[in-house]
Amino acid sequence: MSVLTLNCPVPVAARDQVMLGHGSGGKLSAELMREIFLPAFTNETLARMDDQAVLRIGGSRIAFTTDSFVVKPLFFPGGDIGSLAVHGTVNDLAMGGAKPLFLSVAFIIEEGLSMEILQRVVASLGRAAEACGVQVVTGDTKVVDKGSGDGVFINTTGLGLVPDGLFLSASQARAGDAIILSGSIGDHGIAILAEREGIEFESPVVSDSAPLHELVDDMLRATPAIRCLRDPTRGGVSSSLNEIAAQSHVGMLLDEASIPVRDEVRGACEMLGLDPLYVANEGKLLAIVDSSDADRLVAVMQAHPLGRDARRIGTVNKSDPGWVTMRTVLGTTRIVDMLSGDQLPRIC
């Protein structure tokens, strides 16, 4: 069991301050959601706890999702806060099966930010949006005094159109379903960490930040049997699968040997005492699909550049609802818990 899961968090009510871990996408984030946010905003859509709301407005099914980006540093191998702010929100729309259409973009800039840096970030954001075929149609800019921010934070909120009849949700996994992962894990988190801490590798680790909507489009055309899609960002694969297991009241058994991790990422994780299952990704997805369509789906994914290394990594089961376990390469079985505390703050 990872050392990261050995902390013993106290109930949020007993904490009197917000900690970095409350933004980790793991257990503390879930507690904050459950104890502070959900009681204030009760409604069915929010209670579904999917990565996007799917709303019926007029005659259309609209996917709606928001994310703020506070990644540090602003530029990193494979991307920057501008492209990440597009990919992150486009992916949250795509995970609901929506065709991404429009973005709002809101900047919170710290006084004194170099105009040249801002221009590079904005240009990158614009290029990423264009490459994804989404339009930035509305925006906002606030400036805070020096020392009250950190360069630039970006919020993007996305709108997409969900095809009639399509309903993906973390509450739909069923015993017997296959768990599919689109490629190697941990690249984004390790790329950020290496850049931030000045760690050098023989072959550099590059963020996997990428828009997944076209891969998802291919997948949805290949089979109607996809129950749920998730992009394992903050909190990593472990936290995403734990959320699905909890919301669907099912168990999951993973096969460690089948989970692709690049050698450099594995090496960095070993050196730093991190578990790749908890490290953030920004261009990967998890799919829960009816087992009978799993092989076909993997083949379709492998035909797409962003799914080349796709494979089946586990199975949904009935035993131990809410728990994710893993058969390790050593032949033992361990519990894969949600991230507890914060492994890598400001990763996105």
Next chain:
Amino acid sequence: MSVLTLNCPVPVAARDQVMLGHGSGGKLSAELMREIFLPAFTNETLARMDDQAVLRIGGSRIAFTTDSFVVKPLFFPGGDIGSLAVHGTVNDLAMGGAKPLFLSVAFIIEEGLSMEILQRVVASLGRAAEACGVQVVTGDTKVVDKGSGDGVFINTTGLGLVPDGLFLSASQARAGDAIILSGSIGDHGIAILAEREGIEFESPVVSDSAPLHELVDDMLRATPAIRCLRDPTRGGVSSSLNEIAAQSHVGMLLDEASIPVRDEVRGACEMLGLDPLYVANEGKLLAIVDSSDADRLVAVMQAHPLGRDARRIGTVNKSDPGWVTMRTVLGTTRIVDMLSGDQLPRIC
């Protein structure tokens, strides 16, 4: 002419750093928009520069608007950052004639924020949303390390439904139209400033923060001749009117005596060297309407609690397109320019 308009800004390209004034809603904000943002995101919807995008998705006309809130202090007479984050976005939807339906809410929290403060802000936001009849359907929380934020910043992004056939835009003012203001100006800005600086008044100044969608609903039912609505927030009445004048290629003549300013606000402005025309409001609106319907519209507004002090404050004209001028109480005429620099940072 106000001292605030006497600065002589250099072109944005010549500045190498972002300044507080770039977030003021005035001239510097407009420059940043024109020189950094618009070139990166060119599309027709954004180019209209309205407070909200109106999008056709499926068969529906959807209004979409975003705002980040960085107000300091978090709590002030008449509201807090939570209620303000709802009212601000609801009002931007309402200014497009949309019925506000849904909000996304994204928090950027500084490590160490008291959980009790967060809970109060979130509860206030939830109550304000409920009072407005809008649902918070999706959200995000990020935590930044101590010293990289300032308590809490909130982004809200709103979705609303625009009735078929309704088209309000800052580009539609025509010579002869009446300019109508819904009530006294400067209350929000002075309330924030007083709270921040510890200034005391005999009768306290309270923010006008309020949701305007029901007032707008009454107005739209009273006349089909409304060209444009704007809520004069950052940059105040002067900046909003200058934007409309520029986008509609018209001039405007205001009558100073008809612009309501509370005695306490006027006194505070005189003491502090501020011009109420540049001070932010969070519960007021400007309407440009065909002159023949102006009196009827004012009467309907006065019948609503948030429009009790509504009055006609000026007329759109053909002379000097792009310029706003004002007949002062002294009988002279002066130019009312956009805000230049930043009068009151972090006002919303």
